[in-house]
Amino acid sequence: MSFDNANVKKLPVGSYDVSIDVKPETGVGVGDPAPVTFTVTITQPTAQDTQPPDVQIVSHASASKFLLNQPIQVEFTAKDPLENGAGTGVNAVRAFISACSGGFKVDLTPQLVVTPELPVVADVEVTATANITAAWIGDFTLTAEADDRVGHTGSAATSFSVGVNVAPLPPIAVPGRQFKVGSTVPIKWQITGYEGHFLLPFENIKITISGPGGTTEERFAGDGAANIRWELDGSGNAIQYITNYQIPTEGAYTVTVSVPGVCGGNAEQGSFTFTASTKGGKF
Structure with missing residues (x-):
């Protein structure tokens, strides 16, 4: 059984007892009225974090070219949007270099220096940096990622090459x-x-x-x-x-x-x- 009552006004937050009397239609059915009572609790709607952190790679620029054994500074930022108070903030960051359709991968996460210290609240930008050496020859992709506290992941990527x-x-x-x-x-x-x-x-x-x-x-x-x-x-x-x-x-x-x-x-x-x-x- 279900029913709607569009005449019910919007109620403030609180608990309300609702009683329903069910009576058989005249001449139909048998038995006495069956009253039902239950409690309805109205709470404030809870805002939900629905967006991943925004990740921006600061360095290096896309399509940068480096020489073998050249120092490279990796830097990126991450910020979880406020979302009218629903944002939960950046909880973790990662970075890695890949090539060969995923057959080559170097994890930079252990080398990252992150400020301010994680986790942070929403709308606070964090900066992650790492200093590496261009020790391989080829075409590569730098990928940076950031997680918020409810598991959303934002990412950014840029390409670079190393040669002689x-x-x-x-x-x-x-x-x-x-x-x-x-x-x-x-x-x-x-x-x-x-x-x-x-x-x-x-x-x-x-x-x-x-x-x-x-x-x-x-x-x-x-x-x-x-x-x-x-x-x-x-x-x-x-x-x-x-x-x-x-x-x-x-x-x-x-x-x-x-x-x-x-x-x-x-x-x-x-x-x-x-x-x-x-x-x-x-x-």
């Missing part, structure tokens, strides 16, 4: 230099990281030499003159890489240098060019 600098060395690097068709040219280059520091040799390095007419040749590390070798300094870092290349025809050549990335395979890091002519120099 590639620079040609003489004779390729000599401006305006052309090389004679049929000659063997020592292609030399150096690879550096943050602040120009030399790095340990990339044993799985690869170069692609692209020539006239769409010809390409790939070369890898090895002991032969046509392979990639390197020279080391006293600390064991590679100060230059070299491969000898016999120029087959006249035209422009591009050398693309790739090194192993965090997701496996090789990641292109840079390129340089040289020109061959029938009237070139001794090389």
Whole structure:
């Protein structure tokens, strides 16, 4: 049985006894009236926290590029909205770096410095920071998350990449230099990281030499003159890489240098060019 009574006025907060007398319709049914009494309690409506914290990444900017071994400062803010008094405040924050469709992940949460101390009430902004080193080569995503006290999670994400600098060395690097068709040219280059520091040799390095007419040749590390070798300094870092290349025809050549990335395979890091002519120099 159910019923409505639209004539009941809005009642203030409190407890009310309600009595109902049920009488059979005249000529229908049998038995005496059946009175029912129960209590109705009216309370103030309770506001519900329905929104997650707002998370904003301060640094680094999206699509930032860093060099291998470069320091990176991670910073983000989080604030749970007031929601007319329903907000419960930020209760926890997290951050992590990922790549390779989730196959690579570094948890930054243990390194986060959070101010003010958690938990906080609604509408109070917290700032989380961490200092890390760009120790991997590839494309990455930084994700920051924050929870409120009822379990809502807000998040923000930004992308960044880490690589190395590639620079040609003489004779390729000599401006305006052309090389004679049929000659063997020592292609030399150096690879550096943050602040120009030399790095340990990339044993799985690869170069692609692209020539006239769409010809390409790939070369890898090895002991032969046509392979990639390197020279080391006293600390064991590679100060230059070299491969000898016999120029087959006249035209422009591009050398693309790739090194192993965090997701496996090789990641292109840079390129340089040289020109061959029938009237070139001794090389």
